[in-house]
Amino acid sequence: MIHITLGSMRYVNPEQDQLGRDHVGWDSNMDDAALFRANRGCWVLGERADREQYALLSAQGIVRQAIEIDGLLSVAGGRRVIEGRFLEAGHPVHEAYVGKPQPVAAARNPVTYFDSPHAARSCGCGCGAPVTLGWFLTGHDQKALHDRVAKIGTVHQFIEWFDRTYDEEGRTMASRVLSIAPHTNAKKACSAHGAGASCAQLVADVVLSDAGSEHVEWAVCRRWLDENSDAQAWLRQHPEEASKLGTA
Known part of the structure; x- marks a missing residue:
């Protein structure tokens, strides 16, 4: 799970901000929508972020918001913006973290990661086993691939099907x-x-x-x-x- 530490609210120039914001950070008067708009970007997010489903926003040592991630949008300067939605009361991740002490120790880098049982997803091969990091249990990515090749036929038939189906750049x-x-x-x-x-x-x-x-x-x-x-x-x-x- 991604954990982001916020500073106090400060004003920024909307003409220079990549999201057109006039402020960022946390203030006790912010509602959930305002907190999400102000702080969903722009962050330096590494490769691990692509495998995460949720992010937490903390300020003054307390988790202030939980976000479900739909995707990460790249912007200038090697930074990225979280696309998704903030979670409300009743969601298991919200109930586990929001309003409680932040689950990671303070660090110089505002973006950190931690393993959470609430971030488990089902293995991408379809076996139903929970996975807390990445998309597959060890070796199950190969199983998923071979199962799909078998639906087409032999490896040679799969390659022919793939080359027929996708354009030359594979996009x-x-x-x-x-x-x-x-x-x-x-x-x-x-x-x-x-x-x-x-x-x-x-x-x-x-x-x-x-x-x-x-x-x-x-x-x-x-x-x-x-x-x-x-x-x-x-x-x-x-x-x-x-x-x-x-x-x-």
């Missing part, structure tokens, strides 16, 4: 939905999840254009059709086709 999905129709083609396994996923029923044939080909034919299951945002957007634009699939 964004390059595929585009051209058509969706009820399933009639000869494919027997879900093209999205692979044979290893054993999708119960194939419901639609999808034609895609991607970085590797102008015409890629897929057969997909109901779950993919319902969860894929590009497919849903295409069906909203083509209500007649959507009605044939029972998604209208």
Whole structure:
């Protein structure tokens, strides 16, 4: 968990502040919203911060606010801004820390880290085990990777699928939905999840254009059709086709 020590409130120049603030720090008259706005940035946050879910703001040795982190936005000078929301009474992290002595000793650096049982998340492989640092239990990242490769097929098939699906710089999905129709083609396994996923029923044939080909034919299951945002957007634009699939 991230712990940030605040000084007393002081005024700053909003024309020079990267968030346009006119003050930073803590004052007893601040409500939660004002405290969050004034102090969510701009901090020097290392790599560990990317693995944390929560941050605490302390002043005068007492935790004044707990924040749930959605992301960290980079700004000038190698500093970052916390994007998220302050927690209210009733949340376990709020109840454990807010209004109580800060959980770490005073340090010269205002940003410190500590391990907290309240910051546990579920292992990223899907096993359900709690993880307090990072995203996976030891070795489970490899398990998660191999499980996903198996859903496509062999390693070679996975690489071919990856290269077809992503653009040359690997930044964004390059595929585009051209058509969706009820399933009639000869494919027997879900093209999205692979044979290893054993999708119960194939419901639609999808034609895609991607970085590797102008015409890629897929057969997909109901779950993919319902969860894929590009497919849903295409069906909203083509209500007649959507009605044939029972998604209208």
